[in-house]
Each structure stands twice: as C-alpha cells, then as structure tokens.
Amino acid sequence: MLEVSTPVKWLLRLLAVGYVFFLVAWPVTTIVRTAFADGVGSMLEVFTDPATVHALSLTLQIAIQAVVINLVFGVTISLLLVRYEFPGKRVLSALIDLPMAVSPVVVGLALLLVYKPNGGWFGETLAENGIQIIFSGTGMIMATCFVALPLIVREVVPVLHEIGDDQEQAARSLGANFRQTFWRITLPSIKWAVVYGVVLSLARSLGEFGAVKVVSGNVINQTQTATLLVESKYESFDQPGAYSVAFVLAFLSVICIVVVSLLRPKEIHK
Amino acid sequence: MSIEVSNLTKKYGDFYALDDVNVSLPTGQLTALLGPSGGGKSTLLRIIAGLDTADHGNVSIEGVDATKLPPQKRNVGFVFQHYAVFKHMTVAKNVAFGLEIRKTPKAEVKRRVGELLELVHLSQFADRMPSQLSGGQRQRMALARALAVEPTVLLLDEPFGALDAKVRKELRDWLRRLHDEVHVTTVFVTHDQEEAMEVADEIVVINQGRVEQVGSPDQLYDEPANDFVMGFLGEVTRLGPVRLRPHDVEVAVTPGHAGAFPGTVTRALRVGFEVRLQVELDPEFGSSDPVSVVLSRSHARSLDIELGSKVWLTAAIGAVTVPAMVAV
Amino acid sequence: MTLTPGSSLALGISLIWFSLLVLIPLTAVVVSASDRGWSGYIDTITNPQTMAAVRLTVGQSALVTLVNIVMGTVIAWVLVRDRFFGKRILDVIIDIPFALPTIVAGLVLLGLYGPNSPLDLHWAYTRNAVTLALAFVTLPFIVRTVQPVLEELDHDVEEAAASLGATRLTIFRRVILPSLVPAITAGAALSFARAIAEYGSLVLLSGNKPFSTEVVSVRVLTHIENGSQASAAAVASLMLAVALFVIVLLDIIQRRVSARA
Numbered sequence: 001m002l003e004v005s006t007p008v009k010w011l012l013r014l015l016a017v018g019y020v021f022f023l024v025a026w027p028v029t030t031i032v033r034t035a036f037a038d039g040v041g042s043m044l045e046v047f048t049d050p051a052t053v054h055a056l057s058l059t060l061q062i063a064i065q066a067v068v069i070n071l072v073f074g075v076t077i078s079l080l081l082v083r084y085e086f087p088g089k090r091v092l093s094a095l096i097d098l099p100m101a102v103s104p105v106v107v108g109l110a111l112l113l114v115y116k117p118n119g120g121w122f123g124e125t126l127a128e129n130g131i132q133i134i135f136s137g138t139g140m141i142m143a144t145c146f147v148a149l150p151l152i153v154r155e156v157v158p159v160l161h162e163i164g165d166d167q168e169q170a171a172r173s174l175g176a177n178f179r180q181t182f183w184r185i186t187l188p189s190i191k192w193a194v195v196y197g198v199v200l201s202l203a204r205s206l207g208e209f210g211a212v213k214v215v216s217g218n219v220i221n222q223t224q225t226a227t228l229l230v231e232s233k234y235e236s237f238d239q240p241g242a243y244s245v246a247f248v249l250a251f252l253s254v255i256c257i258v259v260v261s262l263l264r265p266k267e268i269h270k
Numbered sequence: 271m272s273i274e275v276s277n278l279t280k281k282y283g284d285f286y287a288l289d290d291v292n293v294s295l296p297t298g299q300l301t302a303l304l305g306p307s308g309g310g311k312s313t314l315l316r317i318i319a320g321l322d323t324a325d326h327g328n329v330s331i332e333g334v335d336a337t338k339l340p341p342q343k344r345n346v347g348f349v350f351q352h353y354a355v356f357k358h359m360t361v362a363k364n365v366a367f368g369l370e371i372r373k374t375p376k377a378e379v380k381r382r383v384g385e386l387l388e389l390v391h392l393s394q395f396a397d398r399m400p401s402q403l404s405g406g407q408r409q410r411m412a413l414a415r416a417l418a419v420e421p422t423v424l425l426l427d428e429p430f431g432a433l434d435a436k437v438r439k440e441l442r443d444w445l446r447r448l449h450d451e452v453h454v455t456t457v458f459v460t461h462d463q464e465e466a467m468e469v470a471d472e473i474v475v476i477n478q479g480r481v482e483q484v485g486s487p488d489q490l491y492d493e494p495a496n497d498f499v500m501g502f503l504g505e506v507t508r509l510g511p512v513r514l515r516p517h518d519v520e521v522a523v524t525p526g527h528a529g530a531f532p533g534t535v536t537r538a539l540r541v542g543f544e545v546r547l548q549v550e551l552d553p554e555f556g557s558s559d560p561v562s563v564v565l566s567r568s569h570a571r572s573l574d575i576e577l578g579s580k581v582w583l584t585a586a587i588g589a590v591t592v593p594a595m596v597a598v
Numbered sequence: 599m600t601l602t603p604g605s606s607l608a609l610g611i612s613l614i615w616f617s618l619l620v621l622i623p624l625t626a627v628v629v630s631a632s633d634r635g636w637s638g639y640i641d642t643i644t645n646p647q648t649m650a651a652v653r654l655t656v657g658q659s660a661l662v663t664l665v666n667i668v669m670g671t672v673i674a675w676v677l678v679r680d681r682f683f684g685k686r687i688l689d690v691i692i693d694i695p696f697a698l699p700t701i702v703a704g705l706v707l708l709g710l711y712g713p714n715s716p717l718d719l720h721w722a723y724t725r726n727a728v729t730l731a732l733a734f735v736t737l738p739f740i741v742r743t744v745q746p747v748l749e750e751l752d753h754d755v756e757e758a759a760a761s762l763g764a765t766r767l768t769i770f771r772r773v774i775l776p777s778l779v780p781a782i783t784a785g786a787a788l789s790f791a792r793a794i795a796e797y798g799s800l801v802l803l804s805g806n807k808p809f810s811t812e813v814v815s816v817r818v819l820t821h822i823e824n825g826s827q828a829s830a831a832a833v834a835s836l837m838l839a840v841a842l843f844v845i846v847l848l849d850i851i852q853r854r855v856s857a858r859a
Contacts (some may be wrong), residue, residue: 030709207699
C-alpha cells in the first residue's frame with residue numbers, strides 16, 4: 001500500500017480535519033450554545049407555545065407518513081429493478097434518481113402546477129370532488145415523498161445485487177411462494193439497508209423546507225411545519241425561538257446520523 | 271422414467287444454450303450431466319427445476335407435465351454450486367425451512383431435522399450459523415435442506431465445484447454412499463469427467479446445447495459415439511490414421527510388428543507409478559504433433575527406455591480407436 | 599426473471615404513483631414554461647435580475663464543486679488511509695450536512711460567520727455566504743462516492759508499481775487517481791446539481807439581495823409568490839435541464855464502471 005511521507009500525512013490530516021471543523025463541526029456547536037444561552041429553562045419554554053408544539057407534531061406526522069409511503073414504494077421498485085426484466089428498465093432506474101437533483105422549490109412548483117385547485121391539471125377535477133391537495137397535508141406529504149424518494153432505493157438496490165438471487169431460488173425450490181420468500185429470505189437479507197434508508201429518509205423528511213414552503217401556504221397552527229416556523233420566527237426577530245426549534249430539529253437529525261453510523265459496521269461485518 | 275425431457279430449446283439472443291434436447295432419466299438412479307462449461311448442462315438442470323423456462327419443449331417429472339409449474343410446485347430438491355445457504359438462519363433452521371413452509375407440525379420438523387443432520391454428519395453444528403461452517407459442511411447442509419422435503423428428484427448443479435480437491439473427493443464418495451442409502455432419483459451437473467465416471471450410474475454428455483451420448487461410464491469409455499465424447503472422457507493421442515488413448519499405445523524397442531510407426535523418445539516424465547513419453551515419429555510417418563504414450567514404470571524399466579531411445583509404436587489389441595479428423 | 603402477473607401489477611401501481619408524484623408534475627413545469635411562447639420564454643430568462651442570479655448560481659456551484667473535488671478526495675483519503683484519534687467522529691460529522699435540515703444549516707453557519715461571529719468573520723449577506731452554504735450542503739457527496747472505491751482498491755497494484763520503481767507521487771497519479779476518476783466525477787456531478795438546486799440554507803444566510811446574493815431557486819420562489827407561475831416555470835426549466843443532464847451523466851458513469859468490472 002502507498003505510504004505517504006510523514007509531513008504529507010500530517011498536512012492532509014490537518015487539511016481534512018480543519019476544513020470539516022470550520023465548515024461543519026464548529027458551526028453546529030454554536031447552535032447548541034445559542035439555544036441554551038439563557039439556560040435550559042428558556043430553551044424548554046418553546047414547548048409551551050401551542051404553535052410550536054403544533055408545528056413539531058405536524059412535521060412528525062408528515063415525515064412518518066412520507067417515510068412509510070417511500071418505504072413501500074422503494075422496496076417494491078428496488079425488487080423490480082434488480083430481479084425482473086422489462087422494457088424501459090434502464091430509463092426508470094435513471095429517473096428514480098431525478099428527485100436528488102431537482103431543487104425543492106421546483107418540486108413545489110411542479111406539484112402546484114398539477115394539483116392547485118384553480119387551474120391545476122388535475123387540481124380542478126379533484127377540487128370539484130372535494131379533494132384538496134395543495135395547501136393541505138396531502139400536498140405536503142407528496143412534496144416530502146418527492147424529495148426523499150431515491151434514498152431507500154439507492155440503499156437497497158446495491159445490496160440486492162450483492163446478495164444475488166441464489167437464496168431466493170433455493171427457497172422457491174423448497175416450496176416457498178413469493179410472499180414466503182420475500183418475508184423469510186429477501187427481507188431479512190436486506191433489512192439493514194432498509195433500516196439505513198428509512199433513517200436517512202426520516203432525517204430528510206423532517207428537514208424538508210423549500211418544497212413544503214411552496215405547497216403548504218404556511219398557515220400558523222394549520223400547515224406550518226417546524227422548518228417553516230424556524231424561518232418565520234427568525235424573520236420576525238424571535239431569534240431565541242428560532243434557535244430553540246432549530247436545535248430540536250438538529251438534535252433529531254444528528255440522532256439519525258449516529259444511529260446510521262452505529263448500524264453501518266454491523267452491515268459490513270455480518 | 272422419472273424425468274422426461276422432450277424437444278427442449280433455449281436461446282439467449284442468437285446463442286443456443288439448448289438445441290432440441292431429448293433425454294429420459296431413469297427413476298432411482300444417479301445420473302451425471304457431463305460436458306464443458308457453457309455447454310448447456312446447467313441450463314437443462316435449471317429448466318428441470320423450474321428456475322429457468324425453456325423457449326420450446328416439455329419437461330415431465332414422474333409422469334406429471336411440469337413444463338408450466340413454478341419451482342415451488344415441482345417438489346424437486348436443488349443444490350447450488352455456491353450453496354445458497356440462508357445466511358441469517360442457523361443450520362437447523364436452514365434444514366427446517368422447506369418443512370416449515372409446508373406447515374409440518376413442530377415435533378415432526380424437529381425429528382426430521384435431527385435425522386437429516388445425523389445423515390450429513392452435522393448434528394453437533396445444529397445451532398451454528400452457516401458462516402461458521404467450512405465449504406464442505408455448508409454443501410452437506412444444503413443437501414440436507416434439499417432432502418428434508420422428500421423431493422421426487424434431487425438436482426445438484428456443480429455441487430463440488432467450489433471446493434478444494436481433497437474435500438471434493440471426500441464429498442464425491444460420500445454422495446455415492448448417500449445415494450445408495452436414500453435412493454432418490456438424483457441428477458448432478460459436472461464438467462469433471464473423473465467425478466462423473468466415479469459417482470454416476472449413467473452419464474449424459476452434453477456439448478454445445480446437444481446431447482452427444484447417453485450411457486453407463488463403461489459404455490462411454492469403451493464405446494464413445496464420436497470424437498468429442500472420446501476426447502472429453504480421457505486423454506487422447508493420434509497415431510497415424512487413428513486416435514486412441516495413450517495407454518493403448520503398445521511400445522516395442524525392436525522393429526518387429528508390421529505397420530508399426532518408428533520414432534524417437536523426445537520427452538520422458540515419471541509421475542508416480544506411470545511413465546509418460548512423447549514420441550516424435552520419423553519424418554516419413556510424420557504427423558506434426560508428437561504421440562503421447564503412457565506405460566507403467568515397471569514396463570518402462572523392463573524395456574529400458576530413456577530419452578533418445580528409438581521405439582516402434584502400434585495400437586494395442588482391443589484398443590478403442592476412432593478415425594482421426596483431418597489434420598489441422 | 600420476466601414479469602409475472604403479480605410483479606406486473608406491482609410495477610403498474612409503482613409507475614402510476616411515480617408518474618403522479620414526479621413525472622407529470624415535472625412535465626407540467628416544462629409545458630408551463632412554454633405557455634407564453636418562445637419569445638416570452640426568452641424574455642423571462644434574459645431578464646437582467648434572472649441572468650445575474652443564473653451567473654451567480656452557476657459560478658458559485660462550479661467553484662464549490664472544484665473545492666469539493668480537492669477537499670472531498672483529501673477527506674476520503676484521510677478517512678480510508680490514515681489512522682488517528684477521532685477519525686470515527688470525523689466520519690460521522692461528514693454525514694451531518696446530509697441530515698441537517700437546510701434551514702437549520704443556514705442558521706448554524708450564521709452562528710460562526712454571522713453578525714456575532716466569534717471569528718470576527720462577517721460573511722452574512724455577502725457572496726461568501728453563498729459559497730459557504732453551498733460548500734456546507736455539498737460536503738458529503740464526493741467524500742461518500744470516493745471513500746468506498748478507495749477502500750476496495752487493490753493494494754497489490756500499488757506495491758507492484760512501487761516494485762517497478764515508481765515514486766509515491768507517480769503511484770498516486772498513475773495508479774490510484776485513474777481508478778478514482780469515475781467516483782470523483784459522479785460525486786462532482788451530484789455536488790454541482792445539489793448546489794444549483796439549493797434553497798433552504800441560503801434563505802437566512804445570504805439575504806437574497808438582487809444582483810448580488812440572489813440565487814436561481816430564490817428567483818423561482820419570487821415568481822411563484824408573485825403569482826406568475828409561467829415565469830417561475832421558465833426559470834425552473836433551466837434548473838431541470840441541469841438536473842436531467844446530471845442524471846444522464848451519472849447513468850453513463852455507472853454503466854462504464856460496471857462494464858469495466
């Protein structure tokens with residue numbers, strides 16, 4: 001293996017650590033300091049504000065529903081892409097990644113154009129039948145699904161490729177039908193990839209901002225999520241409030257990251 | 271007949287993996303599908319198991335048309351080259367899988383698993399994970415797993431291909447003994463002619479998607495249907511107009527026999543009890559390649575053959591010969 | 599396997615959902631962009647304020663991607679080849695920008711580079727703020743694409759090169775770097791796409807000053823909020839083109855790499 005000389009090694013180490021420290025580590029710690037600047041008590045005070053509690057619980061509900069939808073869709077599409085042959089597979093496989101590259105604002109706009117009640121492609125018909133998507137929970141869930149769509153697929157597909165279909169074929173030759181093979185053989189083999197994808201999706205869904213901002217209407221106590229609340233609190237000069245809510249969100253996402261990093265080695269050394 | 275395959279054809283693009291194959295495999299026997307890699311033997315086995323589908327033709331198992339049945343309804347046991355163990359289950363759970371799918375009562379499952387692990391000598395490993403087993407042990411576990419569901423036929427796809435030579439030989443003997451005990455109709459794929467000759471009751475030679483010959487090991491060795499079968503089942507050398515096995519070349523140190531080919535020993539190699547010679551024929555008899563000859567060490571010593579000796583070669587009486595193809 | 603009746607049904611339902619959620623809405627963006635005809639489209643995107651935003655966004659995204667190519671490779675190298683106390687923590691921190699809500703990311707950077715900066719760096723509402731925010735959110739891309747490739751590299755090849763007399767720099771340049779190029783390119787493409795698309799982290803940090811710190815996604819949002827969705831769609835179509843280009847590029851890289859393996 002290539003051994004770099006000691007000065008170069010130290011230089012690279014310092015460069016890497018320094019860059020990450022100034023760009024990520026130190027800034028992230030400032031939020032903790034600011035949020036607890038006036039003591040734990042004032043930090044916890046935000047939880048007594050009904051608008052904040054509502055925003056946090058709305059965020060949680062939307063994120064969980066979006067993750068469940070993406071979980072079912074992601075595992076299904078991964079199985080189809082890896083285990084089956086059908087025309088257009090390559091195009092579909094590339095398109096699945098598209099949401100990663102599309103701006104959240106464009107996602108919001110795209111959904112708006114199709115589902116807004118006045119003049120949307122489908123929105124008018126839906127509105128006539130009493131279904132409202134834009135400025136409601138449904139639209140926010142769809143926006144969140146859109147942005148987090150590829151995360152589970154990108155985790156599960158490589159693992160499905162790697163384990164191959166030997167075990168599934170063995171199960172079928174032993175008399176297992178599709179359902180039994182999936183629950184007893186396939187799912188246990190990909191479970192860490194699925195968990196990893198779910199945790200990443202959850203983090204992404206809790207933090208979605210741009211797309212939700214466009215489709216939600218941002219109505220306090222109705223469609224205002226936690227991230228929208230951070231923005232509005234900051235812009236209305238309630239900085240302590242903004243930092244407190246931001247701290248809660250940051251805390252949740254860092255927990256997600258730690259969980260994932262604890263899972264990862266297990267997956268490698270199984 | 272246990273397995274009846276008729277007019278089976280399978281194409282991958284322009285490539286014929288199987289080209290109008292017809293084979294009957296008898297009940298209760300141990301049959302080898304033998305041939306070079308890529309010749310279509312694994313494809314045939316997988317179509318019999320239902321893991322691949324043919325483009326044309328039929329497969330029937332014990333008189334039932336299985337062509338359109340999914341694998342889980344064929345009641346075949348399949349053993350894969352790379353074991354296909356269920357990595358997240360213990361050895362006992364692996365073996366129990368097929369029985370649990372069939373909703374066999376718990377006590378019965380336990381009893382059967384115990385018996386089978388006994389049969390494959392893995393009783394003490396019942397609670398281990400497959401990753402703690404050696405390759406040979408994993409393959410024995412896979413075999414027990416396949417046998418647990420009491421399959422009509424047992425299909426093995428290069429079962430010893432991923433194992434090292436010594437374990438391979440052990441498992442080969444063990445499979446033969448196991449078959450004598452269990453008597454389930456068994457078909458295994460191999461590209462190793464020695465393995466097929468040692469273990470099988472009957473051998474089906476498959477090459478380029480076609481069946482070249484079907485017969486007992488002795489029949490194939492003694493009466494090869496064509497040049498390919500002869501070449502595939504053992505070493506072949508060319509002596510004048512015929513091809514024959516190197517140990518069927520008779521060596522003399524004096525020009526006694528009519529029609530003997532004179533030549534000079536250009537290489538002599540002793541391997542264990544054998545001596546392998548390369549003999550360059552005199553130019554007027556000259557085929558371009560030297561003739562390979564195998565004789566026992568004591569025979570070689572009695573003839574006093576060494577490098578540069580002048581020898582006369584004939585085909586032994588009763589030797590299996592086929593006409594040589596046009597020299598390339 | 600070819601499709602069975604059950605899997606065809608699953609594919610059908612998945613495709614309907616994917617179309618309703620992604621394909622039809624994105625098509626609607628393209629269709630709406632052409633609502634006012636070609637000249638209307640050109641007028642919208644050549645509007646000076648929009649052009650300034652495009653220039654800023656593309657320029658900053660390219661700059662940040664270049665920084666990532668160097669820093670991402672260095673960090674991946676250190677994570678794979680170096681050993682030191684705290685490396686595991688560094689590895690975890692790399693993922694934080696992936697998971698941190700973008701609005702929080704903006705707030706976090708304000709803490710160190712904003713008005714109350716402990717470093718006395720007052721970058722908020724300047725172009726540096728844009729660079730900073732984009733560098734923050736795109737940090738993991740190249741690290742996470744290069745890292746696994748570096749881990750899988752065959753050390754024998756390096757030793758073979760060394761035994762043939764290659765210097766350390768030559769080994770890196772001629773043996774290691776070529777095998778990292780596909781991963782670096784893929785990571786760079788993702789990082790560029792993400793930077794072009796970024797919105798959330800810039801809201802609080804950049805001030806969105808027209809002709810100065812306003813990026814394209816903010817322009818799109820302004821048009822939406824002014825109720826001119828055709829203009830929003832016209833600008834958004836530019837961003838979609840970049841996204842599509844990156845996705846196609848990624849697909850090509852992936853095919854190349856798997857064909858070589």
